[in-house]
Amino acid sequence: MEFVKLSIQENVAVVTIDRPKSLNALNNQVYEEIIAHLEAVEANDQIKAVILTGAGSKAFAAGADIAQMVHQNAMEGRHLARLCHRSADLLETMRQVTIAAVNGYALGGGCELTLACDIRIAAENARFALPEVGLGIIPGGGGTQRLSRIIGVGRAKELIFTCDQIDAQEAWRIGLANHVVPQEELMDYCMAMAKKIASKASYAVSIAKSAINTSQNVDLPSGCTREQDLLGLLFATHDKQEGMEAFLERRAPHFTDF
Numbered sequence: 407m408e409f410v411k412l413s414i415q416e417n418v419a420v421v422t423i424d425r426p427k428s429l430n431a432l433n434n435q436v437y438e439e440i441i442a443h444l445e446a447v448e449a450n451d452q453i454k455a456v457i458l459t460g461a462g463s464k465a466f467a468a469g470a471d472i473a474q475m476v477h478q479n480a481m482e483g484r485h486l487a488r489l490c491h492r493s494a495d496l497l498e499t500m501r502q503v504t505i506a507a508v509n510g511y512a513l514g515g516g517c518e519l520t521l522a523c524d525i526r527i528a529a530e531n532a533r534f535a536l537p538e539v540g541l542g543i544i545p546g547g548g549g550t551q552r553l554s555r556i557i558g559v560g561r562a563k564e565l566i567f568t569c570d571q572i573d574a575q576e577a578w579r580i581g582l583a584n585h586v587v588p589q590e591e592l593m594d595y596c597m598a599m600a601k602k603i604a605s606k607a608s609y610a611v612s613i614a615k616s617a618i619n620t621s622q623n624v625d626l627p628s629g630c631t632r633e634q635d636l637l638g639l640l641f642a643t644h645d646k647q648e649g650m651e652a653f654l655e656r657r658a659p660h661f662t663d664f
C-alpha cells in the first residue's frame with residue numbers, strides 16, 4: 407500500500423500513516439488503506455494488539471486532506487464520512503486493543519482516529535486539536551461524540567468551538583492522553599504496553615474491551631447485566647481454568663486464547 411504501512415512484531419501490529427509531504431493528511435486513499443490493514447489485522451488470530459501512529463517526527467496526522475475536501479460536493483463528503491467512520495469503528499470495536507502512538511500533530515480527522523483508539527500515548531511534542539469549525543465544517547469522524555465521552559462535555563465544547571491546540575501535558579491533564587513520554591521513547595513505550603496486554607488472556611481482554619464499550623452506550627443496569635453474562639461465558643473457557651490453576655500452582659499461565 408502507498409500511504410499506510412503495516413508491520414507485525416511478534417503478536418503486535420503497527421499501522422503507520424506515511425504521507426510525509428502533507429503531514430500524513432488523510433485523503434480517501436489513506437482511509438481506505440487504514441481500513442484494509444485493520445480488517446486484515448482483525449482477521450488474524452495471532453495479533454493481540456495494534457499500535458496506530460504516523461511516520462516522521464512531526465505528525466500523527468494533520469487532519470483530513472483539505473486540498474481534497476475543498477473540491478468535494480455533498481455526495482463526496484458523505485463518502486468521506488463513511489470512510490472516516492469505518493476506520494474509527496474498526497479501531498473502537500475490533501477485538502484487539504488499539505493504542506494511538508501520537509507523535510506530533512493529531513488534528514481534525516487525525517485527532518478523531520486517536521479518540522477511537524482504546525489508549526492514547528502522547529509524545530512530548532504531541533498537539534491535539536479539532537480545527538474543523540475554522541474551516542466551516544464540524545468534526546465528522548466521530549469527534550463531536552467521542553471527545554465529550556473522554557474529557558467531558560464542557561471541555562469538548564471548548565476545544566471544538568475555539569479550535570485551540572493543546573499540548574501533550576494538557577492532553578494528559580484532562581484525560582485525553584493516558585501517558586506522556588519523550589518522543590524517542592514513544593514506540594518502545596507503546597510496544598511494551600502492547601506486549602504486556604498481549605501476554606494476558608486475549609479472549610478475556612477482548613471481552614473486557616467490549617464490555618467497557620457497552621458502558622458508553624447503555625444505562626448502568628443494562629451494562630451490568632451484560633457484564634454478568636460475559637463473565638459467565640468466560641467461566642467456560644480454557645484460559646479461565648488455566649489462569650486460576652497457574653496462580654494456585656505458582657507458575658506462569660499458558661493461555662490458548664479461549
Ligand code: DAK
Nearest residue numbers: 428429431468469470471472473483487514515537546547
Ligand atoms: N490537508 C492537506 N495538506 C496539509 C494538511 C491538511 N490537513 N496539513 C498540512 N498539510 C500540508 C501543507 O499544505 C503543506 O504542504 P506544502 O505547502 O508543503 O505542499 C505541508 O503539509 C506542510 O504543512 P505546513 O507548511 O503548513 O507546516 P507547518 O509546520 O507550518 O504547520 C500545521 C503545521 C499542522 C499546524 C499546519 O499544516 C496546519 O494547520 N494544517 C492543517 C490542520 C487542519 O486544519 N486540519 C484539520 C483538517 S479538517 C468528514 C470527516 C472528517 C473530517 C471532515 C469531514 N466527513 C465525515 C465528511 C475531518 C476534517 C479535518 O480533519
